[in-house]
Amino acid sequence: MQNHLNDGFVFRYKLVGSVEYIKSGKDQLFLSKMVKICCIGAGYVGGPTMAVIALKCPNIQVAVVDISTARINAWNSDTLPIYEPGLDEVVKKCRGKNLSFSTDVEKHVAESDMVFVSVNTPTKTQGLGAGKAADLTYWESAARMIADVAKSNKIVVEKSTVPVKTAEAIEKILTHNSKGINFSILSNPEFLAEGTAISDLLNPDRVLIGGRETPEGKKAIEALRDVYAHWVPVDRILCTNLWSAELSKLAANAFLAQRISSVNAMSALCEATGADVSQVAHAVGKDTRIGPKFLNASVGFGGSCFQKDILNLVYICECNGLPEVATYWKQVIKVNDYQKTRFVNRIVSSMFNTVSGKKIAVLGFAFKKDTGDTRETPAIDVCKGLIGDKAKLSIYDPQVNQDQIQRDLSMKKFDWDHPVHLQPMSPTSVKDVSVVWDAYTATKDAHGICILTEWDEFKNLDYQKIFNDMQKPAFVFDGRNVVDAEKLRKIGFIVYSIGKPLDDWLKDMPAVA
Ligand code: NAD
Numbered sequence: 257m258q259n260h261l262n263d264g265f266v267f268r269y270k271l272v273g274s275v276e277y278i279k280s281g282k283d284q285l286f287l288s289k290m291v292k293i294c295c296i297g298a299g300y301v302g303g304p305t306m307a308v309i310a311l312k313c314p315n316i317q318v319a320v321v322d323i324s325t326a327r328i329n330a331w332n333s334d335t336l337p338i339y340e341p342g343l344d345e346v347v348k349k350c351r352g353k354n355l356s357f358s359t360d361v362e363k364h365v366a367e368s369d370m371v372f373v374s375v376n377t378p379t380k381t382q383g384l385g386a387g388k389a390a391d392l393t394y395w396e397s398a399a400r401m402i403a404d405v406a407k408s409n410k411i412v413v414e415k416s417t418v419p420v421k422t423a424e425a426i427e428k429i430l431t432h433n434s435k436g437i438n439f440s441i442l443s444n445p446e447f448l449a450e451g452t453a454i455s456d457l458l459n460p461d462r463v464l465i466g467g468r469e470t471p472e473g474k475k476a477i478e479a480l481r482d483v484y485a486h487w488v489p490v491d492r493i494l495c496t497n498l499w500s501a502e503l504s505k506l507a508a509n510a511f512l513a514q515r516i517s518s519v520n521a522m523s524a525l526c527e528a529t530g531a532d533v534s535q536v537a538h539a540v541g542k543d544t545r546i547g548p549k550f551l552n553a554s555v556g557f558g559g560s561c562f563q564k565d566i567l568n569l570v571y572i573c574e575c576n577g578l579p580e581v582a583t584y585w586k587q588v589i590k591v592n593d594y595q596k597t598r599f600v601n602r603i604v605s606s607m608f609n610t611v612s613g614k615k616i617a618v619l620g621f622a623f624k625k626d627t628g629d630t631r632e633t634p635a636i637d638v639c640k641g642l643i644g645d646k647a648k649l650s651i652y653d654p655q656v657n658q659d660q661i662q663r664d665l666s667m668k669k670f671d672w673d674h675p676v677h678l679q680p681m682s683p684t685s686v687k688d689v690s691v692v693w694d695a696y697t698a699t700k701d702a703h704g705i706c707i708l709t710e711w712d713e714f715k716n717l718d719y720q721k722i723f724n725d726m727q728k729p730a731f732v733f734d735g736r737n738v739v740d741a742e743k744l745r746k747i748g749f750i751v752y753s754i755g756k757p758l759d760d761w762l763k764d765m766p767a768v769a
């Protein structure tokens with residue numbers, strides 16, 4: 257098994273460089289040696305990534321392992337633990353052939369040539385760096401376990417998003433306990449977005465592999481490159497040093513989030529001036545140097561990573577004596593928080609400065625469409641803001657259930673990013689929140705509607721029927737710009753759309769964030 261770093265491999269290293277070669281029969285030379293991959297962490301990244309590797313590399317055995325029995329049971333069932341378009345088909349094709357899910361972490365790690373680590377890297381809640389730095393507890397325990405159980409050489413791949421220089425710490429853990437075994441550490445950050453994970457994995461803009469610039473490091477890079485080269489064109493597989501790969505991941509998320517905060521900052525100015533943020537974004541994005549993607553104004557970005565990774569970046573800048581750089585990136589998060597607060601204030605001020613006792617229908621709770629994930633969703637802050645003003649909420653999301661919503665609304669900041677079975681249980685359910693299973697029940701007798709996720713079905717609801725069943729005046733606050741505001745106005749709604757020219761009603765009741 258440990259032969260994957262031997263002369264046969266060096267031979268490949270010199271020859272590989274074209275997809276043609278990978279597809280030729282000579283490929284067996286390598287694959288017959290590299291037979292098993294294991295991934296620690298069966299989450300949103302580990303599960304889909306490994307399923308696609310199994311699909312594209314039928315000669316490689318892929319085992320996904322996790323400490324959470326519930327998660328592994330779900331991966332082995334008909335109802336997978338995460339909702340992701342296309343994922344069911346890929347898992348069903350490979351499970352029981354070359355893809356398995358197991359809680360027997362140590363056995364599979366010991367048997368594998370290459371071990372991916374895709375565990376949680378939450379924001380620290382206590383101690384040094386609390387509220388900013390990444391908590392590497394789960395990573396460290398995975399690394400110690402690898403060192404303990406390994407009996408042969410291994411390539412250890414950082415898949416989790418980690419602070420720059422984490423590989424150095426991991427290397428120390430592995431080599432101090434190595435018993436003469438060689439470990440090569442690689443950084444292979446994941447760029448998939450939820451909701452499009454399978455298509456992102458099948459057709460990535462790039463795959464990034466960072467490794468040591470030593471002969472062993474280069475061989476390890478090539479071994480991983482060979483796995484991806486089964487389906488990713490070689491010119492899209494970028495190989496760098498370890499620190500560049502680790503930092504590129506944090507930088508990419510920071511740049512993406514910065515675009516959203518930029519357009520959201522513009523949305524506030526649009527509302528104040530009568531400009532339309534969609535028109536501004538379209539005009540700006542037509543410049544090929546800027547490009548059209550990721551310029552949709554919204555109630556704010558959510559998701560498990562943007563905030564966490566920027567906070568982590570801020571902390572790294574501060575630790576490296578770069579306070580100005582830290583402040584620059586911190587502002588991306590401040591604008592995101594401002595956008596959520598601004599949205600809540602707009603609702604409250606439009607409804608005669610109080611929502612106390614009023615029923616507000618919340619359509620959408622997931623952090624974006626086509627996922628059931630609610631981690632750091634802007635809906636949490638918006639709902640908490642409305643509950644703080646004593647509103648009664650009726651929430652509907654096609655993919656998020658009542659338990660999840662109650663947990664999210666009662667959980668402390670950052671607690672969500674720990675393995676589920678280690679999260680604190682919600683003490684009591686949040687009063688004045690009901691969760692329903694369709695938009696018409698949610699909106700019946702409501703005073704206002706907030707749209708917080710851009711699910712396609714919200715575009716085509718029967719808004720006339722909804723209007724008829726609501727209290728008057730009936731309000732729609734569209735945090736995702738999904739509805740046809742003019743059509744709704746004709747029905748009789750008062751409509752607020754992020755960054756769009758304001759109704760006279762709203763102009764008369766300005767919201768101060
Ligand atoms: P997740 O919470 O869905 O999955 C992590 C899994 O790791 C959990 O199931 C947990 O039980 C398991 N785990 C933790 N410690 C373990 C241990 N010692 N042994 C075995 N299993 C263990 O998280 P995720 O969304 O998959 O994210 C994982 C990493 O990937 C994070 O660093 C994240 O920043 C990064 N990332 C996430 C995304 C995304 O879209 N979610 C995209 C790119 C990168």
Ligand code: UGA
Binds near residue numbers: 417553562
């Ligand atoms: C993001 C990145 O897009 C991935 O490349 C990265 O791998 C991942 O984070 C990660 O590291 O976890 P994800 O969070 O799944 O992916 O989803 P995005 O599509 O980036 O959306 C993030 C948030 O921004 C969502 O709340 C979305 O609604 C919001 N958004 C996105 C906007 O408000 N406007 C936009 O124009 C785009």
